[in-house]
Amino acid sequence: MSPSLTYAILKEKQRQIRDGFPENLGLRVQRAISWIGRAEQADDDDGKFIFLWIAFNAAYADEREFQAESPMERESFKSFFHKLVTLDEDQRIYNAIWENFSGPVRLLMNNEFVFGPFWKHQNGEEGYEDWKDWFQRKLRDFNRIALRQTDNDTREALSLVFDRLYVLRNQLVHGGATWNSQVNRNQVHDGTAILAFLIPVFVDVMMSHPDVNWGKPFYPVVSRDSALSGA
Numbered sequence: 001m002s003p004s005l006t007y008a009i010l011k012e013k014q015r016q017i018r019d020g021f022p023e024n025l026g027l028r029v030q031r032a033i034s035w036i037g038r039a040e041q042a043d044d045d046d047g048k049f050i051f052l053w054i055a056f057n058a059a060y061a062d063e064r065e066f067q068a069e070s071p072m073e074r075e076s077f078k079s080f081f082h083k084l085v086t087l088d089e090d091q092r093i094y095n096a097i098w099e100n101f102s103g104p105v106r107l108l109m110n111n112e113f114v115f116g117p118f119w120k121h122q123n124g125e126e127g128y129e130d131w132k133d134w135f136q137r138k139l140r141d142f143n144r145i146a147l148r149q150t151d152n153d154t155r156e157a158l159s160l161v162f163d164r165l166y167v168l169r170n171q172l173v174h175g176g177a178t179w180n181s182q183v184n185r186n187q188v189h190d191g192t193a194i195l196a197f198l199i200p201v202f203v204d205v206m207m208s209h210p211d212v213n214w215g216k217p218f219y220p221v222v223s224r225d226s227a228l229s230g231a
Contacts, residue, residue, distance in 0.1 A: 005200035007037035013207055021210050027217055031058035032203045045192040046172060046179055052195040053169050059202055062215050081158040084202055085151050087209050092201045094154045097161070098146070101197065104190035105161055109142050114164040114187050165191050 010033045018026055035055035042048040060080040085093055097105060112118045115138070117131040128134075142160050145153035168184075168191050171177045177184050206214055 004197055005204055007033060007040050010036065010200055010203055010207075013204070017207065017210075021207075024216050024220075025206065025210055025214050027221065028059055028214060029203060029207055031217075032056075032199070034058075036200055036203070039196070044180055045185075045188045046177075049168070049188055049192045049195060050172055052192065052199050053165075053173075055199050056195070056202070058217075059199070059206065060215070062218050077162055078155065078159050081155045081162075083212060083214075084205050085155050085158070087205050087212065088201070093158070093198065093205075094149075094151065096194075096197055096201070097154055097157050098149050101194050104194055105157070108161060108164050108187060108190055108194070109139060111164070111187055113184065114167045114191075116163070116167050119167070161194070165195065 014029055014033060018029070021029065032055045035051050035058060039048045039051035039055065042051060060076070062076065088094070108114060112131075112135055115131070115135050117128045117134045121128040121131045138160065142157065145156050168187055171184065172188075177188075206212075
């Protein structure tokens with residue numbers, strides 16, 4: 001496996017080519033790299049995971065991201081992953097999903113504690129009594145695409161994996177877990193390892209393709225004067 005891209009490597013590349021970035025890409029990259037750097041400073045998996053997820057949000061999110069677990073959000077995920085896998089000439093994302101992290105990915109997909117419908121059932125929401133059937137269908141979907149491993153399958157696998165990671169993100173961010181708890185240690189450790197490799201690759205691919213429309217960040221830089229003037 002190629003060495004992981006570090007904050008220092010990404011920052012140096014950014015400095016060399018950022019003059020050619022459109023404003024929106026420049027802002028996304030600047031923010032994402034800063035949070036990757038912060039994640040490197042964390043000495044615990046919980047902190048690293050949260051900081052890496054912020055970097056992920058900085059890289060891709062628009063207003064759809066803030067409609068929690070909405071169909072539009074999942075479409076936003078898929079659109080972003082489609083661009084990344086298509087533009088990743090070195091197939092780093094492909095290799096990460098199917099080779100380098102195939103073990104952690106499969107463990108994540110087999111773990112009901114990072115499956116949204118499981119928790120909806122645990123919390124008494126109606127309509128999720130058959131969560132086990134949903135879980136098995138999703139698992140079969142993943143196993144089916146794992147047999148083919150085309151670029152399109154890689155995009156689908158990313159979406160399935162990030163669905164699970166999103167549940168873990170919610171657990172941590174919304175106070176549904178104890179810091180450094182042993183209860184959810186395996187999924188946090190594996191999820192952090194997956195994000196720590198993939199997020200820097202995502203940002204690197206974006207920087208290598210500044211001509212692609214990566215979308216407008218939901219929170220652009222706005223000066224106080226322009227905000228007060230209504231501009």
